[in-house]
Amino acid sequence: MGSQTPFEQRLKAGIMINEHMYELGAAPNKIRETFAYGLERKAIVGPENVYDLSIGNPSVPSPAIIDETIARMAQESKGTMHAYTPSPGLEDVRQTIAENLNRRFNQSYSAADLYLTSGASSSIAITFKGLVQPGEEVITNVPYFTEYKTWTENVGATLVEVLTRTDDFQMDIPALERAINPKTAAIIINSPNNPVGTVYTDQNIKDLADLLAAKSREYGHTIYLVSDEPYRELAYDGLTPAWVPDLYPATIVCYSWSKSFSLPGERIAYILVPPSMPDHDRVYKAICGGGRSLGYICAGTLFQRVVQACIDAPVNIEPYDVNRKILMEGLDRIGYTYIKPQGAFYMWIQALEPDANAFYERAKKYELLLVPSDGFGVKGWVRAGYCCSKETIEGALVAFEKLYREYR
Amino acid sequence: MGSQTPFEQRLKAGIMINEHMYELGAAPNKIRETFAYGLERKAIVGPENVYDLSIGNPSVPSPAIIDETIARMAQESKGTMHAYTPSPGLEDVRQTIAENLNRRFNQSYSAADLYLTSGASSSIAITFKGLVQPGEEVITNVPYFTEYKTWTENVGATLVEVLTRTDDFQMDIPALERAINPKTAAIIINSPNNPVGTVYTDQNIKDLADLLAAKSREYGHTIYLVSDEPYRELAYDGLTPAWVPDLYPATIVCYSWSKSFSLPGERIAYILVPPSMPDHDRVYKAICGGGRSLGYICAGTLFQRVVQACIDAPVNIEPYDVNRKILMEGLDRIGYTYIKPQGAFYMWIQALEPDANAFYERAKKYELLLVPSDGFGVKGWVRAGYCCSKETIEGALVAFEKLYREYR
Numbered sequence: 095m096g097s098q099t100p101f102e103q104r105l106k107a108g109i110m111i112n113e114h115m116y117e118l119g120a121a122p123n124k125i126r127e128t129f130a131y132g133l134e135r136k137a138i139v140g141p142e143n144v145y146d147l148s149i150g151n152p153s154v155p156s157p158a159i160i161d162e163t164i165a166r167m168a169q170e171s172k173g174t175m176h177a178y179t180p181s182p183g184l185e186d187v188r189q190t191i192a193e194n195l196n197r198r199f200n201q202s203y204s205a206a207d208l209y210l211t212s213g214a215s216s217s218i219a220i221t222f223k224g225l226v227q228p229g230e231e232v233i234t235n236v237p238y239f240t241e242y243k244t245w246t247e248n249v250g251a252t253l254v255e256v257l258t259r260t261d262d263f264q265m266d267i268p269a270l271e272r273a274i275n276p277k278t279a280a281i282i283i284n285s286p287n288n289p290v291g292t293v294y295t296d297q298n299i300k301d302l303a304d305l306l307a308a309k310s311r312e313y314g315h316t317i318y319l320v321s322d323e324p325y326r327e328l329a330y331d332g333l334t335p336a337w338v339p340d341l342y343p344a345t346i347v348c349y350s351w352s353k354s355f356s357l358p359g360e361r362i363a364y365i366l367v368p369p370s371m372p373d374h375d376r377v378y379k380a381i382c383g384g385g386r387s388l389g390y391i392c393a394g395t396l397f398q399r400v401v402q403a404c405i406d407a408p409v410n411i412e413p414y415d416v417n418r419k420i421l422m423e424g425l426d427r428i429g430y431t432y433i434k435p436q437g438a439f440y441m442w443i444q445a446l447e448p449d450a451n452a453f454y455e456r457a458k459k460y461e462l463l464l465v466p467s468d469g470f471g472v473k474g475w476v477r478a479g480y481c482c483s484k485e486t487i488e489g490a491l492v493a494f495e496k497l498y499r500e501y502r
Numbered sequence: 503m504g505s506q507t508p509f510e511q512r513l514k515a516g517i518m519i520n521e522h523m524y525e526l527g528a529a530p531n532k533i534r535e536t537f538a539y540g541l542e543r544k545a546i547v548g549p550e551n552v553y554d555l556s557i558g559n560p561s562v563p564s565p566a567i568i569d570e571t572i573a574r575m576a577q578e579s580k581g582t583m584h585a586y587t588p589s590p591g592l593e594d595v596r597q598t599i600a601e602n603l604n605r606r607f608n609q610s611y612s613a614a615d616l617y618l619t620s621g622a623s624s625s626i627a628i629t630f631k632g633l634v635q636p637g638e639e640v641i642t643n644v645p646y647f648t649e650y651k652t653w654t655e656n657v658g659a660t661l662v663e664v665l666t667r668t669d670d671f672q673m674d675i676p677a678l679e680r681a682i683n684p685k686t687a688a689i690i691i692n693s694p695n696n697p698v699g700t701v702y703t704d705q706n707i708k709d710l711a712d713l714l715a716a717k718s719r720e721y722g723h724t725i726y727l728v729s730d731e732p733y734r735e736l737a738y739d740g741l742t743p744a745w746v747p748d749l750y751p752a753t754i755v756c757y758s759w760s761k762s763f764s765l766p767g768e769r770i771a772y773i774l775v776p777p778s779m780p781d782h783d784r785v786y787k788a789i790c791g792g793g794r795s796l797g798y799i800c801a802g803t804l805f806q807r808v809v810q811a812c813i814d815a816p817v818n819i820e821p822y823d824v825n826r827k828i829l830m831e832g833l834d835r836i837g838y839t840y841i842k843p844q845g846a847f848y849m850w851i852q853a854l855e856p857d858a859n860a861f862y863e864r865a866k867k868y869e870l871l872l873v874p875s876d877g878f879g880v881k882g883w884v885r886a887g888y889c890c891s892k893e894t895i896e897g898a899l900v901a902f903e904k905l906y907r908e909y910r
Contacts, residue, residue: 109724109752109781110687111788112657115632119791126588155581164576164804171572173563176765180534212620212769212798219797224523241794248795249520279518316517344517357584359803361620373517380519383527386649387656388796389627390620395767396572397802 118244124469125149132463139461145490146463147478150288150440152356154414154481157407160355163400175399179392181385183210183364187402191364194405199337207368209381210393212361214324216385217348218282219245221365224384225318225346225377226251230279232320235265237289237442237470239322242282251279255471263292263433263442267301274309280318281306285335286325286437289470289477293329293436296336303342316344316372324350324363327409329437330418343370346381351401353439354409362397414439417480417487424491428498439481442467445474446501456500460493526652532877533557540871547869553898554871555886558696560764560847562822562889565815568763571808583807587800589793591618591772595810599772602813607745615776617789618801620769622732624793625756626690627653629728629773632792633754633785634659638687640728643673645697645850645878647730650690659687663879671700671841671850675709682717688726689714693743694733694845697878697885701737701844704744711750724752724780732758732771735817737845738826751778754789759809761847762817770805822847825888825895832899836906847889850875853882854909864908870901 128148136144167175182188188205195203211217218241226232228250234242236255246253256273259266270281281302285294302319310316321338326349329335339345350363367378392398418435425432431444443464445453450466450473457464457476467475480487536556544552575583590596596613603611619625626649634640636658642650644663654661664681667674678689689710693702710727718724729746734757737743747753758771775786800806826843833840839852851872853861858874858881865872865884875883888895 108722109785110635111633111785112631112635112792113788115791115795116784116788117791118794119632119787119789121791151585156579156584158581160584161576161579161581164579165573168569168572168576171564171569173566173569173764176564176568176767177559178766212802215799216797219795223520224527225519227518227520241797244795245797248797314516356581358586359584359800361799361802376524377517377519379527380521380524381527383523383525383529384520386526387523387627387652389624389649389653389656391623391769392767394620394769394802394805396804 125465128463128465131458135461142485142489144461144463145486145493147480147482147486147490148463148465150479150481151358152353152439152481153483154356154410156356157404157410159404159407160357160400163403164396167396167399176395179395179398181382181390181392183208183393184398187398190402190405195366199340201368203366203368206378207366209365209367209378209385210398211363211365211385212390212393213352213363214322214348214350215241216361216388216390217350217363217365218242218320218322219248220381220384220388220390221320221346221348222246222249222251222280222384223387224380224382226279229277231275231277232279233270233273233281235283237467237472237475239284239288240469257472258290258292263287263290264294264298265302267298267305270302271305274305274317276313278309278317280320282320282322283338284322286329288325288438289440289465289467290433290442291435291438291440292433293333293335296341299336299338299341306342306344310344319345320348321345322348324353325438327354328411328414328439330411330415331436333436335437339366339368339370343368344372346371355401355404355407357397360394360397362393362401413484414481417482417484420484420487421478421480421491425494428491428495430494430498439479441478441480443476443478445476446498448474450474450476457493457497460496462490462493462497533873536871536873539866543869550893550897552869552871553894553901555888555890555894555898556871556873558848558887558889559766560761560889561891562764562818564764565812565818567812567815568765568808571811572804575804575807584803587803587806589790589798589800591616591801592803592806595806598810598813603774607748609776611774611776614786615774617773617775617786617793618806619771619773619793620798620801621760621771622730622756622758623649624769624796624798625758625771625773626650626728626730627656628789628792628796628798629754629756630654630657630659630688630792631795632788632790633726634687637685639683639685640687641678641681641689643691645875645880645883647692647696648877662686665880666698666700671695671698672702672706673710675706675713678710679713682713682725684721686717686725688728690728690730692730694731694737696733696846697848697873697875698841698850699843699846699848700841701741701743704749707744707746707749714750714752718752727753728756729753730756732761733846735762736819736822736847738819738823739844741844743845747774747776747778751776752780754779763809763812763815765805768802768805770801770809821892822889825890825892828892828895829886829888829899833902836899836903838902838906847887849886849888851884851886853884854906856882858882858884865901865905868901868904870898870905
């Protein structure tokens with residue numbers, strides 16, 4: 095809140111706004127700029143000659159049952175299905191979700207543990223609002239999704255950045271230990287990870303849990319673990335991401351159907367406060383208050399019903415896996431250094447010069463659109479999204495090869 | 503933010519949350535409690551014998567074209583229509599909305615003036631976040647929708663309550679003048695009004711505009727006028743609520759389709775920053791930043807498309823108007839004092855004893871469910887929603903009569 099101007103300064107200007115909000119709203123957004131640039135280039139050189147790996151919009155269509163269900167519900171609605179729901183979401187929808195989790199992860203959750211939201215973004219913003227207080231700190235592993243900083247600062251707290259291990263991008267437990275202090279309210283983790291594609295090992299999360307438990311005892315208050323997991327089902331080679339509340343009781347799970355069901359624009363997601371959470375009901379009610387405070391009334395009624403009806407639909411990760419393998423084989427052949435993606439649909443590739451932005455600009459010469467790592471808190475890498483067509487990946491590899499030659 | 507606990511106090515408790523958020527989340531909600539009580543009573547005495555006038559869920563079905571459009575879009579989608587949109591909403595959707603406003607209100611708005619949101623609640627929360635700074639004040643007319651206070655306090659500002667005139671519930675301009683001071687960032691108005699049903703006259707709003715203009719000049723900064731108008735189309739007797747930006751250039755309009763199209767659960771709404779706004783682009787970007795800060799990514803993609811396709815669908819207020827007239831005639835006959843509703847679907851009725859809560863409890867004996875005025879910031883009245891069936895209104899009048907006899 096440091097950049098906010100006190101009301102007295104209103105007097106100095108004709109119109110006054112929250113300057114920090116202006117900065118957030120006016121900030122250049124590399125991903126969005128690149129997307130717009132890609133559209134321009136496609137118009138000029140043809141869409142098949144532009145290799146846009148900058149975006150994170152899932153390319154796999156939603157399961158067919160999603161649109162079938164929407165159509166059926168609309169036909170049956172007679173204009174009456176669009177009413178308000180309770181703020182945490184319809185109780186029977188929450189119960190269905192709880193039972194799905196119970197089957198998959200051998201739990202005994204119920205509707206009272208779930209709060210439906212308008213996307214993982216709101217889940218995290220609401221969780222921070224409910225549980226983190228001004229002056230406290232939230233820890234993130236780096237590289238990280240930029241908005242963690244925005245939502246932490248929204249509650250007057252500070253985001254503390256801790257680099258993951260440089261070899262495998264797993265969490266660096268000793269570094270996290272050095273970062274934790276009595277002001278630490280929470281740590282947020284994201285596995286499968288955007289932007290790196292890593293899946294934290296069970297042991298890595300257990301080590302974190304041991305650390306958090308020890309520090310919680312030392313400081314006399316429980317440090318929350320916020321598990322941001324929209325990519326849970328997008329894990330490859332048979333890998334199953336750990337069910338984090340099994341390893342640490344004070345875990346908040348923020349899940350979204352944006353990626354698994356390719357519904358990112360429809361904003362349907364949940365917060366899970368597991369029964370293992372100390373003082374469960376107070377934590378849950380603080381989250382309800384957080385939602386109220388941020389202007390949430392309820393998750394969209396139709397999509398609450400849609401995810402309920404489609405909850406068991408299989409998630410199709412095969413096209414992403416095919417792209418992933420083509421990309422790995424191609425980059426191996428050319429000679430790039432990258433982190434082998436275990437989940438999500440991004441690959442983290444070392445730039446061929448220290449300045450990732452300069453590398454990003456050179457790649458554009460070959461119509462290859464990437465995202466420089468600076469926006470994720472580190473220098474010298476790029477993120478390549480492979481949630482696109484196979485043809486785009488194949489064309490991108492030709493461009494990657496030309497780009498590589500330019501540097502050698 | 504006064505009730506928030508600094509991080510040091512975490513040490514005193516096993517688990518710490520934002521206590522103010524807990525209070526918000528745990529606060530008893532009279533409307534919701536009454537709704538639940540009504541369901542219980544309906545199960546016991548039969549739904550036709552309970553007269554629930556406590557709720558604000560529109561009883562008129564959505565225009566048929568809404569569900570037809572949803573079904574058609576779902577059939578055409580092939581799982582690909584659910585992608586992210588730009589944060590302010592799809593440009594062509596915003597352009598369609600702008601053109602609709604241009605036709606109806608003789609304006610020249612464009613997509614660049616509109617920011618789509620997940621309901622009027624988010625519109626207001628985002629507007630306050632973008633434009634109001636900690637330590638400042640927002641003025642509301644009283645009685646008012648409770649959440650104005652929540653969203654004002656969310657940005658560390660204070661809500662200042664100013665009573666409307668006691669005879670006609672129009673804005674009390676001299677009282678507003680006394681309340682305005684250099685800390686005043688904005689005034690929020692709601693016409694047609696929840697809970698009273700008044701529509702502010704053009705002259706009343708002009709008088710407010712003159713006052714705000716004079717005070718803005720005096721203090722050297724523009725005071726914003728936030729016009730919360732989800733009930734715009736719900737005005738009776740041929741009344742047309744003023745188009746507020748025509749009367750005051752620094753107006754932000756927060757509109758929602760919740761009531762007009764009976765879509766309250768689907769969370770689709772907009773913020774309008776008209777071209778007349780001083781420093782328009784900075785104000786617009788501060789609102790974009792406010793949305794980002796609160797965790798909004800975009801309004802739901804499907805419902806953006808749906809309101810675009812259905813923008814010219816007529817709003818059916820006839821059933822509400824019929825109920826309104828039956829209720830007025832009945833209460834006149836019995837002898838109640840009430841404010842004649844000019845818009846929305848609520849009637850503001852004087853309780854028959856000074857304690858509105860006691861009156862509310864006595865009404866329950868006759869299965870008549872109302873909302874006491876205390877939650878809206880004043881004592882001695884009840885709100886009766888007539889967004890229900892005609893039969894419920896007719897039954898309610900019998901109960902009103904029995905209740906009246908008890909007091910006489």
